[in-house]
Amino acid sequence: MKVLKFGGTSVGTVASLRNVKNIVESQPGPVVVVVSALGGVTDMLIDAARKAASGSNEWRLVYDKILMRHEDVVFGLVAQDAQEKVWESVRQLLHRLRDYYRGIELVEDLSARTLCKVVSFGERISSLVISHIITGARHYDSLNFIKTENWFGRDIADTELTSRLITATFNDLEAGVAIVPGFISTDRDNGDITNLGRGGSDYTAALIAAALGASVLEIWTDVDGFMTADPRIIKSAYVIPHLSFLESMDLCNFGAKVIYPPTIYPVFHKNIPIKILNTFHPDAPGTLITDTHRTQVPQSFRGVSSITDVSLISLKPNVLFPSPALRNRALNVMSKKGVDILLSTHPESDDTVLEFALRREASKYALECLRQDFDGECTLADIPEITETHDVSTVTVVGENLKSDASAMQRVIHTLQRHGIEVFAHAPGSSGFAQTAVIPSDRLHEALALLHANFLE
Numbered sequence: 001m002k003v004l005k006f007g008g009t010s011v012g013t014v015a016s017l018r019n020v021k022n023i024v025e026s027q028p029g030p031v032v033v034v035v036s037a038l039g040g041v042t043d044m045l046i047d048a049a050r051k052a053a054s055g056s057n058e059w060r061l062v063y064d065k066i067l068m069r070h071e072d073v074v075f076g077l078v079a080q081d082a083q084e085k086v087w088e089s090v091r092q093l094l095h096r097l098r099d100y101y102r103g104i105e106l107v108e109d110l111s112a113r114t115l116c117k118v119v120s121f122g123e124r125i126s127s128l129v130i131s132h133i134i135t136g137a138r139h140y141d142s143l144n145f146i147k148t149e150n151w152f153g154r155d156i157a158d159t160e161l162t163s164r165l166i167t168a169t170f171n172d173l174e175a176g177v178a179i180v181p182g183f184i185s186t187d188r189d190n191g192d193i194t195n196l197g198r199g200g201s202d203y204t205a206a207l208i209a210a211a212l213g214a215s216v217l218e219i220w221t222d223v224d225g226f227m228t229a230d231p232r233i234i235k236s237a238y239v240i241p242h243l244s245f246l247e248s249m250d251l252c253n254f255g256a257k258v259i260y261p262p263t264i265y266p267v268f269h270k271n272i273p274i275k276i277l278n279t280f281h282p283d284a285p286g287t288l289i290t291d292t293h294r295t296q297v298p299q300s301f302r303g304v305s306s307i308t309d310v311s312l313i314s315l316k317p318n319v320l321f322p323s324p325a326l327r328n329r330a331l332n333v334m335s336k337k338g339v340d341i342l343l344s345t346h347p348e349s350d351d352t353v354l355e356f357a358l359r360r361e362a363s364k365y366a367l368e369c370l371r372q373d374f375d376g377e378c379t380l381a382d383i384p385e386i387t388e389t390h391d392v393s394t395v396t397v398v399g400e401n402l403k404s405d406a407s408a409m410q411r412v413i414h415t416l417q418r419h420g421i422e423v424f425a426h427a428p429g430s431s432g433f434a435q436t437a438v439i440p441s442d443r444l445h446e447a448l449a450l451l452h453a454n455f456l457e
Ligand code: ADP
Pocket: 006, 007, 008, 009, 010, 036, 199, 220, 221, 222, 223, 225, 226, 227, 228, 229, 230, 231, 232, 255, 256, 257, 258, 259, 303
């Protein structure tokens, strides 16, 4: 049994959906196919909601575009005798969506929960339409079996409950094709519509693959595989034929957009291989991700990734060098409040400050948590100076062999500094397979190009 996931890039147009149809119909089955919203539609749904919330009726123009995109697909691909019936079901969903927009415009307010409802229409409609395009397919609704719980204001999957519900839902699949909307979910406590985060369809597919013990999770997208760098930035990036779970996890956690980061863990845990394949080039070998721990490739560096919009929080203690206790305390404060830290420096080095890199959107809250904690318990003289630097990015080099390559980080830093790129902070990842440096955002592309040219070409 296989799980295939097709992203927005693969289900964007009539032409690309023809490829999807061919790929799915050539599978022996049983097969679960997870689909995203039509490419660009999630952005449009959000854009229209924001316009409506600002009291502007311009949302109608965006809504009309969304309607036309789906109309093209229904009348371009659904069998002629079923077109009217399918369009009627789609139209009902679109009318519900329009009612939401009218309501948002009226009250000029958009709560997080309402936005979740609005964006859910992308996958609800695409999966319904695709289930009528693929011969013999049956539609299954993720809202019934992908369950989330609220964790510090974020919706995260309740993997245990979800796994049980998936097993119960698909026990009748036999040799058929199931079409499932990615991304969307419901709150386990109150049934509200939620989602797994932007790019979350990959994660839906992984949760299903893990629960059903699939033989493989295939992620079909618009590139030939997992590449040594983001091909939109580095033109000479090339496909990596084989990666380990941990290497791919590090690359994705540090910004490689090709797989949504939480995706890897459930399948890694069940030792289910992942393949990255190209919908527009289905015969290309792609990338295979497995649990092989020792790569056969002698080179240390397998890939490079980056995250923009990072903040660097610096803690300068009133003593000369920060202690490990101070670092642990700061890390505990932030993680107990649900703040994800990308990188933290180690006080063993001769630095006089401790640095924590995190996504920009989390930094205001993280600073509040830190200031509150230190304010509450320290005497005035012990309160460290806490500052924040914006406009920084992380660059991360990854490779299993980096673990035994003691000079790797020094070579990376040296390469960057030789070209005048300041390194504000650096640290290894917890797996030992990644080394990350924090640099000014305006030098990011240059840094990626340098690291790729020096270590991957
Ligand atoms: P989908 O709609 O299929 O989910 P995404 O846009 O989420 O597609 O992910 C695929 C894109 O990820 C590619 O088009 C590519 O531009 C980008 N990308 C970033 N880093 C990498 C990488 N290391 N390897 C391959 N693609 C990458």
